[in-house]
Amino acid sequence: MKLIGTPASPFVRKTRIAFLEKKIDVAFEVEDVWNPESTLPTLNPLCKVPTLVMDDGGVMFDSRVIVEYADTLSPVGHLIPSSGKEKAAVKTWEALCDGVLDAAVLARMERNWGPRGQNRSEDWINRQLDKINGGLKSIAEGLGQNTWCYGNQFSLADIAVGSVCGYLLFRFPEIRWQEEYPHLASFYEKLSKRPSFKETPHPV
Ligand SMILES: N[C@@H](CCC(=O)N[C@@H](CS)C(=O)NCC(=O)O)C(=O)O
Structure with a gap:
């Protein structure tokens, strides 16, 4: 593959x-x-x-x-519950995180696409930034003080949240979400120690 x-x-x-x-x-x-x-x-x-x-x-x-x-x-470490509301809940975490990432990618494209100064829409960028900020708030509230995003073990929900945190640090360092959401920040620090996260850094 x-x-x-x-x-x-x-x-x-x-x-x-x-x-x-x-x-x-x-x-x-x-x-x-x-x-x-x-x-x-x-x-x-x-x-x-x-x-x-x-x-x-x-x-x-x-x-x-x-x-x-x-x-x-593989039977190793199930990432998604097999059915029902449990599966839908983890997939909803993923949909939320993908939505934040879609907004982040769109905002970045609008800022950087094409020659400098060409048709930038601040309204469009702000609309996407609102989605990023609203999504972050929802992620932080959903995580609360819990150890994992869903249930009592590592799942796709945690991978999805980790992907958001890593990408925002990479492309939107000016969004100070770590200060606003300290538990989310320490959660990402914990995820970052996993070999799977360590082996897949965004470029510097
Ligand atoms: N919903 C897609 C989004 C994938 C996506 O937007 N990938 C971007 C890179 S971050 C891309 O390939 N963009 C190229 C393009 O839009 O033409 C997924 O989850 O895989």
């Missing part, structure tokens, strides 16, 4: 952490999705990462599908 992605993408990081936690070997192939010569559209018409290529040539995306698939591949 081959996971196509970039170390800068939080969605890619989420899937890499999941594979590492599940102790599943997957080759990592770095792809620049912004390069007009990229051949990724021949595999994924959306030209987005992560994209997973299976040994039989089958292709899978997006990160939510890949993570759910990864969880079925």
Whole structure:
């Protein structure tokens, strides 16, 4: 299996952490999705990462599908409850975190896309920043003073939250969420000590 992605993408990081936690070997192939010569559209018409290529040539995306698939591949450390409200609750954590990341990526694109000074919409950026801040508040409230985001063991919810924290530190260091949410900050510090997080840093 081959996971196509970039170390800068939080969605890619989420899937890499999941594979590492599940102790599943997957080759990592770095792809620049912004390069007009990229051949990724021949595999994924959306030209987005992560994209997973299976040994039989089958292709899978997006990160939510890949993570759910990864969880079925080994009995090690279940990341997603098998059914019902428990499964929906963990997937809702993931949806919340992915939503924050979507907003962060959109805000960054709006700031940086194309030549300097070209058609920036502050309203659009602020709309996305509101989603980031609202999402962070909701994440911090959901975590409360608990050890894990959902239930009493590590799950996909924790990977998703860790992916948000790591990406915001990487691309939005000006958002001072650690001061506002100290338990979330120490939670991320704890996650960062896991080999799966250590092995998948965003670039410096
Ligand atoms: N919902 C997707 C989002 C993936 C995504 O937005 N990836 C970004 C990199 S962070 C990308 O490939 N962007 C390229 C593009 O939008 O053309 C997932 O969860 O995998």
